[in-house]
Amino acid sequence: MKLTVWTYEGPPHVGAMRVATAMEGLHYVLHAPQGDTYADLLFTMIERRGARPPVTYTTFQARDLGADTADLFRRACLEAHARFQPEAMIVGASCTAELIQDDPGGMAETLGLDCPVIPLELPSYQRKENFGADETFYQICRRLAGPCDRTERPSVNLIGPTALGFRHRDDITELTAMLADMGVAVNVCAPYGARPADIARLGAAHANVLMYPETGESACRWMERALGLPFTKTVPIGVGATRDWVAELAGLLNIAPALDEDRLRAPWYAASVDSTYLTGKRVFVFGDGTHAMAAARVATEEMGFELAGLGCYNREQARPVRALAREMGVEALVTDDYLEVERAIEAAAPELILGTQMERHIGKRLGIPCAVISAPVHVQDFPARYAPQMGIEGANVLFDTWVHPLVMGLEEHLLAMFREDFEFNDAAGPSHHGGRPQAAPERAYLEKEEAQAAPGGVAVVWLPAAETELKKIPFFVRGKARRNTEAYAAERGCAEIDVEFLYEAKAHYAR
Known part of the structure; x- marks a missing residue:
């Protein structure tokens, strides 16, 4: 302990x-x-x-x-x-x-x-906690649910949403509307909004839609055995997964797939922004298994990010997370120690973190932007507005949420152009705060980086021209550039870093 x-x-x-x-x-x-x-x-x-x-x-x-x-x-x-x-x-x-x-x-x-x-x-x-929710709902279903006549028209149960779940309320609304487009009714949504009498009629549906494996998979597996209810394995987070989910459900119900994509803006938005905004940005993903795996796929396949790290805190999902990480060429991080997560993020030095409330705080300390994708969350992640993670509108929300913390290409250009300006230099506070100097997380992070010796214990000296050139690199990757250059210098026994050596190190790591 x-x-x-x-x-x-x-x-x-x-x-x-x-x-x-x-x-x-x-x-x-x-x-x-x-x-x-x-x-x-x-x-x-x-x-x-x-x-x-x-x-x-x-x-x-x-x-x-x-x-x-x-x-x-x-x-x-x-x-x-x-x-x-x-x-x-x-x-x-x-x-x-x-x-x-x-x-x-x-x-x-x-x-x-x-x-x-x-x-x-x-x-x-x-x-x-997740096991407790999953086991509780399973025991409730075992005690109260039983065989009953199927509904006349195709219907499904929405399984898994709970109180204190990340955007569960809005996900229910989104999937209910999508099911209606397919001519499929919602028989019961449980646990969220269900009564014990509703649990008793779960067997009247034709299939189960497993929304969150963390809190509903045990019940779905039991209903498959005891009530003959198949359940979906795809979680519809992201454009590709939503299309796959529609096809999978249509196959289970023996109906024609139908998906109204008129509201879908995410693919066009992702394709239309300038390349330095999304393409090649390195992202570290951590959360519960379901949301972390979905985020990794959306980030790499739909938004052009590169995966710098992937992990989850709930060990029940460790096996699929590790399998996906191997498939994507990274090593999975399965831990419930937030300090271990912080060390992994610091070592990876990504441009964006997709994580929980804890990673949001970690990002603040390291000067790395973060978007919240998973519980545990804080009060601001229960918004008054409609903000699902699943389905068509969920894909739009993901795009907005993930790209807003990033610096756009034009902004990067302007920040570099005016870096020495009295209002926009690194020592000045943000203009929307009245330009007051403040201990910005990125500066604290860089000062910490600068105070450290190079790897291997070899002390190196940065010449003034090289320091000036280093400051042209955006702050959120400057720390990694400094570490890489110093590591390259240590390997070659170089005690001084000039501009020429800085670009030599950059070319080395770019290969």
Whole structure:
């Protein structure tokens, strides 16, 4: 165990809470100590929900450990049932309460409640939040879903969206509209917006659309076996994946594929911008497995970026991420240590990061622009506007979101032209901040770089003309240019770097 400032995933009971909060008519009784109610803030403050999650905590304290904590749980169950009158309940323990082994599931079964009670056994010290959401929804489906007559017209279930999910609400809207264009109805969307009675009629659909494997794959695999419901394997993020998804779903439903691309602007926009804006820009991608893999494909195949790194924090998706990384010629980074991610990004020195809220902070420290593509996210990633990641409009949103942090070719030209100007030089603050000098992240990063000795411990001296020439390189790649040049000098035993040697090193690394 180690102390950390940030974490990519919470414990598995937070995943269960995401499912409970997404549904209607379901209540979660959580055996937990005082203090674990912090999880409420994730939904009311970050997701800006207008109501608390449907969770009742036992909130035992240290003095209760010498008494009957099991009785606290029984009373909490009875009071929650009487107050909220849920259609179904899920019960479980937080990571701390798991240690006292009170068996919430067993106790709840003895209470004789008049609604289904679904026990959750979530190994808090082996698994994390996404597993908790996936396992919770799987257990709910196993308990409540069963065979039933199929709908007359083709219909599907949208599986996987939860509360606190990255753009899940807007993805549901986008896919629902696209399905309507194909003549396909949405039978049930779950967990998001579903009631326990809706779970019971999942079997009426003709297929499942698995939107997020992290939170819905176990349930889809069970429904395929128990209810005869095939499910889609393609996640429709990006133009190519959306077209593939339409074709895959049409094959499952035995209907003609249909995709209205009138709203699609991303391919033309990506092809029409100047080449220095997108083409060859090196991008580092990190997030949950689903969004990271989709982003890597979109970045390289649809927007002309080069992949500098690819990774994920949820180990359940490690195998497909590693396979895609090998296919794209990079080494996968599978870790939940944000400091390891920061070191990898710093070593790769990309021009753009596509990551989570944590990578956004890392990018600020390193002076590298970042676009958020995956949870965990902060409040600004739950926008009031319509901003899906999936489907036709999702492709447009990806283009806008990813290119806006970059410096356009014309801007690069103007920044270089006016680099010595009193208003635009490196020491001046941004003009839209009134030109006030500030400790810009890129300057701090460069100062750190300049203070380091060259690789191999060989100290090198930059001659003034070479320093001046180096400053003509955009700040977001200047650090890498300096490191490469100093490494090249160290290899050749060169103690001084002049302009000629700088261009010799540039030619060497360009080959």
